[in-house]
Structures are given as C-alpha cells and as structure tokens.
Amino acid sequence: MxxxxxxxxxxxxxxxxxxxxxxxxxxxxxxxxxxxxxxxxxxxxxxxxxxxxxxxxxxxxxxxxxxxxxxxxxxxxxxxxxxxxxxxxxxxxxxxxxxxxxxxxxxxxxxxxxxxxxxxxxxxxxxxxxxxxxxxxxxxxxxxxxxxxxxxxxxxxxxxxxxxxxxxxxxxxxxxxxxxxxxxxxxxxxxxxxxxxxxxxxLANINAKFKFRGVASHAASAPWNGRSALDAVLLMNHALELMREHVPTETRIHYIITKGGAAPNIVPENAETYVYARHPKMTVLDGVWARVVKCAEAAALATETKMEMEIVNSVWDxxxxxxxxxxxxxxxxxxxxxxxxxxxxxxxxxxxxxxxxxxxxxxxxxxxxxxxxxxxxxxxxxxxxxxxxxxxxxxxxxxxxxxxxxxxxxxxxxxxxxxxxxxxxxxxxxxxxxxxxxxxxxxxxxxxxxxxxxxxxAGVEYRSRVPALQGAPLTYRDTK
Ligand SMILES: [Zn+2]
Structure with a gap:
C-alpha cells in the first residue's frame, strides 16, 4: 500500500x-x-x-x-x-x-x-x-x-x-x-x-429568502392595476447575473425561485427567490452580500413592490x-x-x-x-x-x-x-x-x-452573520 x-x-x-x-x-x-x-x-x-x-x-x-x-x-x-x-x-x-x-x-x-x-x-x-x-x-x-x-x-x-x-x-x-x-x-x-x-x-456562505409583495389584479382585463412580485424576482435575479462579472473571481452565486405566483391570469401578489452567495473568505463575502441586497432593493423599487429579506443561514469558511x-x-x-x-x-x-x-x-x-x-x-x-x-x-x-x-x-x-x-x-x-x-x-x-x-x-473575531436573536431554521426543509 x-x-x-x-x-x-x-x-x-x-x-x-x-x-x-x-x-x-x-x-x-x-x-x-x-x-x-x-x-x-x-x-x-x-x-x-x-x-x-x-x-x-x-x-x-x-x-x-x-x-x-x-x-x-x-x-x-x-x-x-x-x-x-x-x-x-x-x-x-x-x-x-x-x-x-x-x-x-x-x-x-x-x-x-x-x-x-x-x-x-x-x-x-x-x-x-x-x-x-x-x-x-x-x-x-x-x-x-x-x-x-x-x-x-x-x-x-x-x-x-x-x-x-x-x-x-x-x-x-x-x-x-x-x-x-x-x-x-x-x-x-x-x-x-x-x-x-x-x-x-x-466557502463562507450567506443565504436568504427574498420575499416580494406586489398587488394582485386580472392579468388580462386590468394588468395596469397590478404590481407583479414575480417581476421583482426576475429583475433581482437578472441583476445578480449581471453582477456576476464584477465580483471577486472565486465568488459563487446561485438561486432558485421558491414562489412564482398562483396562476398565469393573476398578477402575482407574492413571489420569492432563495439566494446563496459564497466566497472562500467571509470578510470578502460581506462586501458581495451587501451588493446582493442592493439588487433586491433595486428590483423592488423598479417594480413598485415591497421586499423583505429573511436570512436563512450563514456559515463561515x-x-x-x-x-x-x-x-x-x-x-x-x-x-x-x-x-x-x-x-x-x-x-x-x-x-x-x-x-x-x-x-x-x-x-x-x-x-x-x-x-x-x-x-x-x-x-x-x-x-x-x-x-x-x-x-x-x-x-x-x-x-x-x-x-x-x-x-x-x-x-x-x-x-x-x-x-x-x-x-x-x-x-x-x-x-x-x-x-x-x-x-x-x-x-x-x-x-x-x-x-x-x-x-x-490572526486576530479575526468570529461573529455569525445570522441575526443574533434568530433561532435555528427548524422548518427549512418543509415542503408546503
Ligand atoms: Zn456533507
């Protein structure tokens, strides 16, 4: 041997x-x-x-x-x-x-x-x-x-x-x-x-669900009354795709759409995307994550929807x-x-x-x-x-x-x-x-x-990126 x-x-x-x-x-x-x-x-x-x-x-x-x-x-x-x-x-x-x-x-x-x-x-x-x-x-x-x-x-x-x-x-x-x-x-x-x-x-990892809330409306007879939460999800994810070129090389960003609306003929009131960002160093990832959040804020602004971020979890390298x-x-x-x-x-x-x-x-x-x-x-x-x-x-x-x-x-x-x-x-x-x-x-x-x-x-102090009072995400594997 x-x-x-x-x-x-x-x-x-x-x-x-x-x-x-x-x-x-x-x-x-x-x-x-x-x-x-x-x-x-x-x-x-x-x-x-x-x-x-x-x-x-x-x-x-x-x-x-x-x-x-x-x-x-x-x-x-x-x-x-x-x-x-x-x-x-x-x-x-x-x-x-x-x-x-x-x-x-x-x-x-x-x-x-x-x-x-x-x-x-x-x-x-x-x-x-x-x-x-x-x-x-x-x-x-x-x-x-x-x-x-x-x-x-x-x-x-x-x-x-x-x-x-x-x-x-x-x-x-x-x-x-x-x-x-x-x-x-x-x-x-x-x-x-x-x-x-x-x-x-x-890889250090921060991940969160971005929940967008819009206004439901008939998608054919009164679309102008609606504000699509799904549009916000698509816009946010597109912003992440464009950002990919301009982040430190070893960054990884991936997402899934966890909620996309109820039916095609209803302007989606609620939509959600679940995003992971990773980098070999937490100290670098912090900067990338701040920009991920900006993508979400910008998508909400452009689509006149409300955005709420829920950090699901974060781990260090x-x-x-x-x-x-x-x-x-x-x-x-x-x-x-x-x-x-x-x-x-x-x-x-x-x-x-x-x-x-x-x-x-x-x-x-x-x-x-x-x-x-x-x-x-x-x-x-x-x-x-x-x-x-x-x-x-x-x-x-x-x-x-x-x-x-x-x-x-x-x-x-x-x-x-x-x-x-x-x-x-x-x-x-x-x-x-x-x-x-x-x-x-x-x-x-x-x-x-x-x-x-x-x-x-080398003197770096550990602090979890999960909010201090947040408990373990015990239901993160729940399927509706
Ligand atoms: Zn394993």
Missing part, C-alpha cells in the same frame, strides 16, 4: 513522542476491526431512515442510545434543536469535541444497486454519506472512551450530534447556545472519494489547523487505505459508467492515502467553519465512494449504503480514535493546536 509522506514533514509541525504506545495503537485498531460490523449496521439504519435536516429524530435517537449504552451522559435539545445533542464521557481538561452529522438530502433516495433505482421515488437519501459520518464518529468516541477508561487518562470525550449540516447550520446554533464553550479541540471528517487529510478549507492536520494525516496513514473485493470493484465499475469521469482518477483495487496538499478545490460550505473560528478544529476525508463520484448524487447514496461506504467509514473512525488518544496522551498536542489556531486566526 502506498503511504504518503506525513504532513508534519511538509509543514514542519513537531509530532512529539509522548503519544500512544505502538502496541496500544495496534490493539485499538484490532478492537475497531472487531466492532466494525456493529457500527456498519448502525450506519445502514441511518441510511434507511434518510431523515432531512432538523427532522433526524430516529437517527439522533439511535446514536444517543448507542452512546448512552456505553456510559456517555446525554444532553438533549441543545440550542432548542430537538435533534441536537451532546454525549459526554470523563471529566476535566482537555475536552475533545467529536462532531457527527446524520442528515440526508431531499430527492436522493436510492437502493444500494449500481443503477438508478430510488427506494422511494422523490424521498430523501444519504447522498452526502452523513449516515457513515455520524456512525463513524460515534464509533471513534466509544473506542477512545474504552481506552481512556482502561488506562485512567484524564480528560473528556464529547460527541456532538450536529443536525442539519446541509444548509441548516446546526452547529452555528449549538455553538451559540454555549455547547462548545469548554471544548479545547474539535475533530471531524467527511465522506468522499479519497483518503486525505490536509489544510483544506471551504473553515479555518484549517496545521497541528491537528498533521496529527490526522499521521493517523490516517496508520489506519491505512481500503482494499476492494472483486464484487465491490465490479459494483464501482458499473456505477462509474454512469458518471462523467473526465477529471477522475482510474479505479484501482484499493483506495490509498492521498498526500496532503495545502489547498484543494473550492468545494461547498459547512457549518464546521463556524466552529473552526471558535476553537482549534480539523477535519479530513475518507474514501467512502469510488473516485469520480460527486457528493449529492444518487451514486453517492448507493455507495453510502453498501460495503464500500462502510470500509471508508472504518478508516475514518480509526483515524479519529487514534487522534483523540494522541491528544489525551500528550496534552502538549492540545497546546500546539491552540497555537496553530491563534496564528491562522
């Missing part, structure tokens, strides 16, 4: 020797191989539940039960979010936060077969692999706890059940409620199509952490890649025939570790970003899908429900468990993580 150069060597971050003894490491990894079928089953159940953001009742309860059974103290309803919870074991410093997600995506229902076949047409599915995500983090928390209990190490392990990552920003509101106040370090991972730990970031990335990379290499059986390879081959593979690497018989790189792609946005500006935070990717698979696709739902997904999940859980134990074994690592955090933060 090809093992990449440890990240520490590239970044000159010292990896101290007071870490977990080698024999203990081997024992921990062996224990995880033994318990893998159980946690694989847990991930499969969450995959079948396929609950969207803030509706993850069964998924959240399943993970809570598992953690409770292993002696974790559960705290529910964090930040007034019914599906958010924490599960804590141990006491005192350092407090290691492990963040697990479990929300599914609308309309991505899919059987674990290599051709398009929804389990239930139009239903949600785990196209971002968050079923593997939550189960792997629970597995890591429980495994690390077993070791800490046995060896009487000081410190606290806390699993954060963080709902609605897909656009609902659960972590923003959990942090606002003080759930991370005493945490020293936060760790997480994400399913993907390669094994990779590095200094990747994500991820602030990487050099010290934690180095530890994760070392432990990802210790966990190793995955090997596929001939059946899994055939499954992946067949699924890859349904994808655009122009920029995808070939399919091997195993997924190895990709060498760390300082920056990779623009990617999407995540509420991990908000945590990363409040305390030292790091995440990595494990290969739960074949190379070339897009997140948020039916193909990724298929992989996330079968053994290829579960093999990647085990790599992730092992990497996390070893990293928690390194941090608890050697408090100096926690100090290095804090130093790396302060250095990258």
């Amino acid at each position: 090809k093992i990449a150069l440890p990240l520490a060597a590239c970044l000159s971050v010292p990896i101290l020797s007071a870490q977990l003894p080698r024999a203990d490491r081997a024992r921990v990894l062996k224990q995880m191989d033994d318990t893998a079928p159980h946690y694989g089953q847990l991930s499969r159940l969450i995959w079948e539940f396929a609950e969207v953001g803030y509706k993850e009742t069964k998924s959240s309860a399943l993970l809570q039960d598992e953690l409770r059974k292993h002696g974790f103290r559960i705290e529910e309803n964090i930040g007034n979010i019914p599906t958010a919870f924490t599960a804590t074991w141990g006491s005192g410093a350092p407090v290691i936060a492990l963040m697990g997600e479990y929300d599914a995506l609308p309309e991505l229902s899919q059987e674990d077969v290599p051709e398009r076949k929804p389990r239930s047409v139009g239903a949600p599915g785990h196209g971002c692999g968050h079923n593997l995500f939550g189960a792997a983090v629970a597995m890591a928390a429980i495994t690390a706890k077993d070791y800490v209990e046995q060896h009487k190490l000081p410190g606290t392990i806390r699993f954060y059940g963080t709902p609605a990552e897909e656009g609902g920003g659960g972590k923003v509101y959990m942090a606002r409620a003080g759930a991370f106040r005493d945490a020293d370090v936060a760790l997480t991972w994400h399913p993907g199509s390669e094994n990779h730990a590095g200094l990747g970031s994500s 991820v602030l990487p952490n050099d010290a934690l990335a180095a530890l994760l990379d070392k432990n990802l290499n210790a966990a190793g890649g995955v090997k596929y059986t001939p059946e899994e390879r055939a499954f992946a081959e067949k699924l890859r025939r349904t994808m655009d593979l122009s920029s995808a690497p070939p399919l091997g018989s195993e997924e190895t570790i990709v060498p760390p790189q300082v920056m990779r792609g623009l990617g999407g946005s995540t509420d991990v970003g908000d945590i990363s500006w409040q305390l030292p935070t790091a995440q990595f990717t494990a290969a739960t899908w074949a190379p070339g698979t897009s997140a948020h696709s039916w193909q990724s739902t298929a992989f996330s429900g079968m053994t290829i997904g579960r093999k990647g999940m085990l790599v992730a859980a092992k990497t996390l468990a070893l990293t928690v134990l390194d941090l608890l074994h050697d408090p100096q690592q926690v100090k290095l993580a804090r130093e790396a955090f302060e250095k990258r933060r």
Whole structure:
C-alpha cells in the first residue's frame, strides 16, 4: 500500500513522542476491526431512515442510545434543536469535541444497486454519506472512551450530534447556545472519494429568502392595476447575473425561485427567490452580500413592490489547523487505505459508467492515502467553519465512494449504503480514535493546536452573520 509522506514533514509541525504506545495503537485498531460490523449496521439504519435536516429524530435517537449504552451522559435539545445533542464521557481538561452529522438530502433516495433505482421515488437519501459520518464518529468516541477508561487518562470525550449540516447550520446554533464553550479541540471528517487529510478549507456562505409583495389584479382585463412580485424576482435575479462579472473571481452565486405566483391570469401578489452567495473568505463575502441586497432593493423599487429579506443561514469558511492536520494525516496513514473485493470493484465499475469521469482518477483495487496538499478545490460550505473560528478544529476525508463520484448524487447514496461506504467509514473512525488518544496522551498536542489556531486566526473575531436573536431554521426543509 502506498503511504504518503506525513504532513508534519511538509509543514514542519513537531509530532512529539509522548503519544500512544505502538502496541496500544495496534490493539485499538484490532478492537475497531472487531466492532466494525456493529457500527456498519448502525450506519445502514441511518441510511434507511434518510431523515432531512432538523427532522433526524430516529437517527439522533439511535446514536444517543448507542452512546448512552456505553456510559456517555446525554444532553438533549441543545440550542432548542430537538435533534441536537451532546454525549459526554470523563471529566476535566482537555475536552475533545467529536462532531457527527446524520442528515440526508431531499430527492436522493436510492437502493444500494449500481443503477438508478430510488427506494422511494422523490424521498430523501444519504447522498452526502452523513449516515457513515455520524456512525463513524460515534464509533471513534466509544473506542477512545474504552481506552481512556482502561488506562485512567484524564480528560473528556464529547460527541456532538450536529443536525442539519446541509444548509441548516446546526452547529452555528449549538455553538451559540454555549455547547462548545469548554471544548479545547474539535475533530471531524467527511465522506468522499479519497483518503486525505490536509489544510483544506471551504466557502463562507450567506443565504436568504427574498420575499416580494406586489398587488394582485386580472392579468388580462386590468394588468395596469397590478404590481407583479414575480417581476421583482426576475429583475433581482437578472441583476445578480449581471453582477456576476464584477465580483471577486472565486465568488459563487446561485438561486432558485421558491414562489412564482398562483396562476398565469393573476398578477402575482407574492413571489420569492432563495439566494446563496459564497466566497472562500467571509470578510470578502460581506462586501458581495451587501451588493446582493442592493439588487433586491433595486428590483423592488423598479417594480413598485415591497421586499423583505429573511436570512436563512450563514456559515463561515473553515479555518484549517496545521497541528491537528498533521496529527490526522499521521493517523490516517496508520489506519491505512481500503482494499476492494472483486464484487465491490465490479459494483464501482458499473456505477462509474454512469458518471462523467473526465477529471477522475482510474479505479484501482484499493483506495490509498492521498498526500496532503495545502489547498484543494473550492468545494461547498459547512457549518464546521463556524466552529473552526471558535476553537482549534480539523477535519479530513475518507474514501467512502469510488473516485469520480460527486457528493449529492444518487451514486453517492448507493455507495453510502453498501460495503464500500462502510470500509471508508472504518478508516475514518480509526483515524479519529487514534487522534483523540494522541491528544489525551500528550496534552502538549492540545497546546500546539491552540497555537496553530491563534496564528491562522490572526486576530479575526468570529461573529455569525445570522441575526443574533434568530433561532435555528427548524422548518427549512418543509415542503408546503
Ligand atoms: Zn456533507
């Protein structure tokens, strides 16, 4: 198996020797191989539940039960979010936060077969692999706890059940409620199509619904009496299209029309467009967003309609952490890649025939570790970003899908429900468990993580762009 150069060597971050003894490491990894079928089953159940953001009742309860059974103290309803919870074991410093997600995506229902076949047409599915995500983090928390209990190490392990990552920003509101106040370090991972730990970031994101209100009228007999809210939506979106040329290059702007009127023969009284703007830096995005709002105001002025903006959510870009990335990379290499059986390879081959593979690497018989790189792609946005500006935070990717698979696709739902997904999940859980134990074994690592955090933060103060008194958007996935 090809093992990449440890990240520490590239970044000159010292990896101290007071870490977990080698024999203990081997024992921990062996224990995880033994318990893998159980946690694989847990991930499969969450995959079948396929609950969207803030509706993850069964998924959240399943993970809570598992953690409770292993002696974790559960705290529910964090930040007034019914599906958010924490599960804590141990006491005192350092407090290691492990963040697990479990929300599914609308309309991505899919059987674990290599051709398009929804389990239930139009239903949600785990196209971002968050079923593997939550189960792997629970597995890591429980495994690390077993070791800490046995060896009487000081410190606290806390699993954060963080709902609605897909656009609902659960972590923003959990942090606002003080759930991370005493945490020293936060760790997480994400399913993907390669094994990779590095200094990747994500896009800061502000999104809002722009609601226009006009005057209804008969569209044929008295159109002059009407003021069309739909016209305002079209005008605003056109203004955004023109603005696209004049914003910083890495900006992303996208929208959907969420309300366009009731019938063609009625001048639309109400219309609504739902807009996302993103940029690698929140500080730059602030300026872009101010102009998005001007487009809305101008559209209302021109069409003599009223405009109301409702910020749905906002997340920060991820602030990487050099010290934690180095530890994760070392432990990802210790966990190793995955090997596929001939059946899994055939499954992946067949699924890859349904994808655009122009920029995808070939399919091997195993997924190895990709060498760390300082920056990779623009990617999407995540509420991990908000945590990363409040305390030292790091995440990595494990290969739960074949190379070339897009997140948020039916193909990724298929992989996330079968053994290829579960093999990647085990790599992730092992990497996390070893990293928690390194941090608890050697408090100096926690100090290095804090130093790396302060250095990258460079004095920028975190403040969420969601209005201070606004709660989590618990109904954002509601369809009328
Ligand atoms: Zn995701």
